[in-house]
Each structure stands twice: as C-alpha cells, then as structure tokens.
Amino acid sequence: MSVPLLDIKGLRVGFGRGAYRKEVLHGVDLHLQRGETLGIIGESGSGKTMTGMALLRLLPDTAQVAQEAMLFDGTPLHDLDETAFGALRGVRMAMIFQDPVGSFNPAKRIGWHFRQVMKRAETAAGGVQPTGDYRARAVALMQEVGIRRAEDSVDLYPHQLSGGMLQRALIALVLALEPDLIVADEPTTNLDKVVEHQILTLFKQIQRRLNAGMIFVTHDMAVAASLCDRIAVMREGEVLEVAEAQRLFDDPQHDYTKLLIATARKLASPAAPRGEPGRDKPPLMQIRNLSLVFPPSGPRPAFRALDDITLDIRQGEVIGLVGESGSGKTTLGRALLRLYRPSGGTLLFRGEDITRASDRALRPVRRELQMVFQDPGGSFNPRKLMKDSLAEALRAAGVTSSREIAARTAALLERVQLAPEHGERYPHELSGGQLQRVAIARAVALDPALIVADEAVSKLDVSVRAGVLDLFRDIQREKQLSMVFITHDLEVARYMCDRIAVLYHGRLLELGPTERVFDSPSSDYTRTLLETLDYSLGGRNFGQAGYGGTGTERAHAD
C-alpha cells in the first residue's frame, strides 16, 4: 500500500485551562487513501465536525490541539508553521460546509468569490503567472456543477440564489482548487430532500473526477451508506469503530452502531397499513378551497402561500403534509389552528365554520387544537420548571385543584416515559428528545382533538428520533386523536402517516393513502420527491453497485 493521503493518530482537542479544561476529542485515529471516501458519522456533540476543523486548523484560537501524528501525504502537518500550512490549506486541502448560504460573503457577488479563491491559489502555488480570465473559468465550473444560467449567476449576490445553488457554487469553488483532500461537513443537512439528492449525486461525480480523498461528515446513516467506502462511527469525542461500509452494516461491532443502524432501518420500513381510519365518520376538520395571501411588506410583494386547498382531516387519522421548504406545509398547519386568518375558502371544525371566527369565539376551539414545534427548546419558558409548564397547560384546561394538577403532571410525565425528576428541571437541563417528550405531554394535557406536529423530530438526533415518533404514534392511537404531521422527510412520513398530502408552491398536488402515494404517485413532482429515497436505507437503489465507492453489493438485509 502506498503512503496514505492522511494518517491521524491520537488527535486530541480541548478547550479551557486547568480545572476548567474540557476535552472534546479524546485521541482520534483515522486514515484515508487517495480516491477514498471516509464517512464520519455521529450525533451532535460527537466531535465529528471538530475533527475536520482541527485538520484544516480552523478551530478558534482557544482550542488546544495535540496529536501523536498527523501526516498529510507523508508530511507531518503538526510541524508546519502557518506559512507552510498556508501552502496546503486552500490549495491541496479544501472544506465544504453545512450552511451554504452562510459560507458566502453577503456583500459580494458569486464571481468575486471565485476570483479571490483562484487568485490566491495561484499565488500560493507560486511561479504561475495569474491567468486573469477568472470569470470565464468560474462560469465553466459553475456549469459543470449544474448551476442554471451560470453566465448570469456569476454576477448575482448570494442572497439571490437558493441554498442548493449556493452549495453547488461552493463545490465549484472547491473544484477550482483541484485539491487532494476534501472535508465535507454535513454539506446537505440544511437542504431540502430533493436538493440533497442532487447534491449527493454531484458529490459522486466530483469524487470520480478529482480522485481526491474525501472525509464526509454526516449524522445520516443513509447518506453515509450511499457515498462512503469506509465509515467511522463517533460518539462523545471518540471513534467507536471504523469499517468498510458494507461490513459496518452487515456486522456492526459496537452497540451504538447497532442502535444507529436499527433506527435507520426501522424508519426505512413503512408503517403497517391500517386501512383508512375515520373514513366512515364525519370529518373532524373540513378545508374547502382555502387560500392565504401574505400582504406585501416593504419592498416584498404580496405572497400567495396557500392556493385553493381542499382537504378533510378525518377523526383518528395521521395525515402527513410533505413538500420542500416554501411549499406551504407549515403555513397550512398554522392556518388549521387559525394562527393565520385565511384569505379565502372555508375552514370547518366539527362542522362549525371557524374561518373568520374571533379570538374570543376561538378560545374553546383552540384547546382542542394543539401544536408541537420543531425546536422544543424554544417552545418552553426557560425560567420555568418543566412541571410548572405542564401545570400551566392543565390550568388552562380548567383543572384547578393543586393536588389534581400534581397527580396529572406526574401521570403525563410517566406517559411520555420520563421520570418524575425530569419535572424538577429547567428546559436547558433536558436533551432535545426529552424536551420534545415534555412538549408532547403538554399538548396532550389539554385533551385535544387534533395535534399539528411541525417537523417535530427533524432537529432530534437520529438515535432518539424513532423513540419520539413511536411515542407520537402510541399516544395518537390511545387517545384516538387526529394528527397532522408536517415533515420534509419522506421516511418519517411513511413511518407515521395513514394518508399523505403533497404540497408544492402552496398547492395540493396529491392526496392519498400512504401506500398508494409511495407505490404509484400521480404527479411528476411526487415522483421526483420519491427519487430522494435512493439515498435511504429503504430506497430502491440502496445496495446497488455504483452508489458506494467500492462498487460491491451493500448490506441490505431486508
């Protein structure tokens, strides 16, 4: 075997000094060959981002980095001073970040970024006469990564392009360098599923073109499986195991890896169809030709967020609203709770018209309509104990006796599988998953008829996601309540929902039982959405040659 492109031994990163020192990486060993893609998988706080940042010396000055060895193409990186390292970073090593929108200077045009990066790479390489025609090269690269109308786009400001286009532009910038090593840090996490799919395909192309070594940091098992030759699993600053991608899925060694894979597989399996609940009963909510126009504000013109939506929400069903960001799914969810006043159409709750009902008239209805938000931390008063937040909800529901409140609070906590002592904590003392459980308890406390859950698991770590979803489902069945499940994640939708409504640009494109929508979608857009499942463990293409770097048959047990 030749000299590895990258060989890291015993990488440690700590912050603070003396008694306040906190180590976040506890001796990480990794190596990478030219042309190979190494996935680093882990949840928030596992140190996976830290590893890539330490490699490119991008950590803040307060970080203390130590290693036994860190060899790049045989050169010990830790011996290099800033100048010598500068000849590598941005020349032979490059990084792609999670937030493409934030990665660009908002005050400068796209072309400016290309000019600066190319100019600097030429200077660093030394000797080469500046070639000058940066614009033409930028346009060519942007075309290569599939940016539409690159000739025009090169003169746009970052805020004029979508996240997906900006991520392509960032990849084009990296292509301009033709680096030997690329560190990609969650490059698709902030993107819609459809766009993520396109960007991952683009990553496959550049892998082949550059023959560079790539470290691909992600929290998503399915993404790692589809792209990586080997996968390293990290938790709490340590590498738990590293294995060939296929071996890792066939024969995971560590319990944590097994948990991650089991969760991913579980979410990849559709829920057992249970007919169409509530089909024979009068619908809980009837939405007829609903439209919602946000008025113009300042220079922004009026915006039609919902357009002629007709839909019934049946008693006891889970209906999924899916679509990319900007499709109107969150707006629809909020309009159902009458958090917005519809511009047209009607909204009937138990047959009663609430389209234009006053806040006072809505008060008894609101108790029956509850919401669970994406960010559980932001939906609790940070200065209140969890049990007090629950008590507040119970009081709003009309429970007055303090003994009953205490008993009901304890029962609610138990119902969402938390211990009584969790009630004695403040929001910041709970994990995201635990907070979301309390949020569910709070919604259930009012004994609602309908819960709207808006991306309720998308911010949670993968390993707790399945647990929270199961809790949602159990409570829904137990209380026979209706649930509107808003998600951009098709796997979550398939796992949870009886029926699926696909939204696109404020319109209802498709509505049907989950199985039917997944098996025979009626609109092209839904088909495009479903293609994104290629990059999931339950997807059609997972396990087929050509997706992984090794090209061999991949683990796909069921």
Place this chain on the structure above:
Amino acid sequence: MSDLLGTQPKASSLSDRWGPVALYLLKRLLSGGLVLLAGTAAVFFTIQAAPGDPALAALGEQATPEAIAAFRAEYGLDAPLMAQYLRWLLGFFQGDLGQSLAVARGMPVGELVLQKLPATVFVGLFALFLAVVLSLVLGTLAALNRGKATDTIATSIAVFGISMPDFWMSYVLIFGLSLGLGLFPAFGYVAPGDSLLGALHAAFLPALAIAAPMAAVFARTLRAVLIETLSKPYVTAARSFGLPRPFVILHFALRNAMVPYLTIVGLQIRYILGGVVVVERIFGIPGIGSLMVDGAFARDYTVLQACTVVFLVIVLVVNIAVDMICALLDPKQTVR
C-alpha cells in the same frame, strides 16, 4: 426557492441598484420634511414657554413700558403665538429667518447663521472624522484581540471616553496638550479658507473633546459587531480557502460590520451638535453653538429658533445620507 422549476433573478449592475435607492431617498426626504415641520413647531413653542422676555433683555431692566411696547410692536411680538409661528413659518419657506432681536439687533438671522455655519461644520466634520478613525482602530484592535490585554486597554479607553463629559474633557485637553505641552492653542479659531493646516491645528483640541465620547461609543459598537461577523461561517469558509487573514478581516468581517456600525454613527450625530454648543464656547469658536448660547442668554428667540432648525436639518440630512450609504453597502436592501 425551488431548484426544480424555480425562476432565477437576473444579474444586476450598480446602476440598477440606484433605482430602489432613489425611490427610498424620495420617501425619506418626504418624511424628513414632515419631521422638520413638526420640529420647527416644537422648538418655537418650547422657546416661548421658557421664562424671560427679549424686550427686557434687549432694552434693560429700566426700560419704560412704552419702549417695551414699541419694541414688541416692531418685531411682531405682540401678536398671538400661533400667528407669530405662522408668520415665522411663512418666512422660513421663503428663506427668511427673521431679524435678530438682541444678539445683533435688526440683522437678518439668515445672514448671521451663514456667517457662523462654516466654523461649526468644519469643527463638526473634523470631530466626526476623528471619532470614526479612532473607533475603527480601537474597535478593530479590541475585536481581533478579544479577551487579551489589547482588548482590555482599548475597552478601558472607550469606557473612559464614554464616562467623561465633553466640557471636562475640553479642560483636561487644554491643561495637558495646550498649557502643559504647548502643542495646540487653548483658544481661538482659524478659518480653513485662510490656512487649512492652521485651521486643523487650532481646531484639533475642540474636535477631539467632541470626538472622544463618540469615538468610545463607536468603538464599542464596532467591537461587538466585528466579534459577531468574525464568528460567521463565511469567515471560516474564507479561511478554509486559504485567503490571507488581513484580507478576510477587511473584506469579510469589517465589510459586513459596516452597515450596523454606520447606523450607530448616524444615530450619534446629534451628540456632535450637543458637544459643539459647549465646546465652541470653551474654545471661543465663532460657530452656531456660540451663537445659540448668546441667543439663549439674550432671549433672542429668532436666533435661537434659527440655530435649532439648522441643527435639525443637519441631523436629518446626515441620517438620510447614512441610510443611503447603508442601502448601497448592503445588497440585500437593494437587489432582489
């Protein structure tokens, strides 16, 4: 925005960006006019509500009732207040600010103001320049060396500057740099038209006395904003591409810190004018500030009114100018 079917905006040249800026300017000028109108009324009636009588101030305590009545009739002070204001307003729209009652009795106030304005504008601009330069240096140093000795020193200087009143600062500067070291004159004014260098030399201490507290506020603002922009992902991304540190600081961090920084500068302009009133007096600069103080002591309502309106116009113009600059600096405001 959709990547599937979405439409894409067209590239814009700088000339395209003037369109929205010009529209915005028009709106701001209109609302500025309304503010000015309301301001003149507020100033007029506030001055009238203050105790004192210009006739007594001009003619002396021993003036006969007949002489006082004649004075009032001559300057229209016997008319009802509302009528006096409307007459003033009518004159104002025709460029006539009335006649001085006491400071330079009978002289048109417009002439008086034009005479004094250059000194104030010169010292004020000099003070603004010093405040901006000082704050750019101190704020950037503090932000780049956050938590280190340089930061502590720069921040301490800033806290000192904020805490010290400008009149006290004037005397400290006179005591130290003028009487002590003999570097600058303690009193007097040289018109920039006569000798620019001499003018700068003479105006340095008053400008610095006005600039010090403002520089401190600007520096603290810049430090805070710069610390924020330095932690933005685009700074990390720029570093990952190997762009040199000074380039990243200048074109990424400072460039994006400019809009919030300039907004604060615009808001603080009124303190220059407040400082001018006091400091002009101390250093004997023949400017609007001195004229205003003279007018106040002599109960010269027309002079006082004119000086206040001039200050109001300056504040409005500077604020609109700052907002225009910010709009041009921030593509998000002008390019869609």
